[in-house]
Amino acid sequence: MNKKKGIVITSTIITTIILIVICFIVFNISPYDLYGGDRCPKCKSTNVGTFFYGEYDPEFEDSITLAKVEEGVLIPGGCVIDDDSPKYRCNDCSFMWGKY
Ligand SMILES: [Zn+2]
Numbered sequence: 001m002n003k004k005k006g007i008v009i010t011s012t013i014i015t016t017i018i019l020i021v022i023c024f025i026v027f028n029i030s031p032y033d034l035y036g037g038d039r040c041p042k043c044k045s046t047n048v049g050t051f052f053y054g055e056y057d058p059e060f061e062d063s064i065t066l067a068k069v070e071e072g073v074l075i076p077g078g079c080v081i082d083d084d085s086p087k088y089r090c091n092d093c094s095f096m097w098g099k100y
Pocket of ligand 1: 041044095
């Protein structure tokens with residue numbers, strides 16, 4: 001590999017990294033948002049619950065939903081979704097991440 005080719009490859013990699021960082025800042029996403037809901041990005045626990053938003057009334061929910069809420073699989077997140085509403089919560093370390 002000649003020197004010129006090496007410089008081109010290096011600058012391409014640097015440009016790509018800069019673009020990714022800009023995307024994270026502009027779209028306000030944290031690297032944790034890239035994680036799915038099957039594993040906690042902090043403690044690696046698989047005991048992860050998913051938030052759900054909208055009306056939740058324990059008196060009128062069906063038994064499946066109630067059981068999932070009690071197990072921590074589903075977490076009532078309230079009626080309103082805003083930009084900071086998390087999607088997942090770790091039931092072991094309480095870390096919250098993800099976006100709706
Ligand atoms: Zn955790």
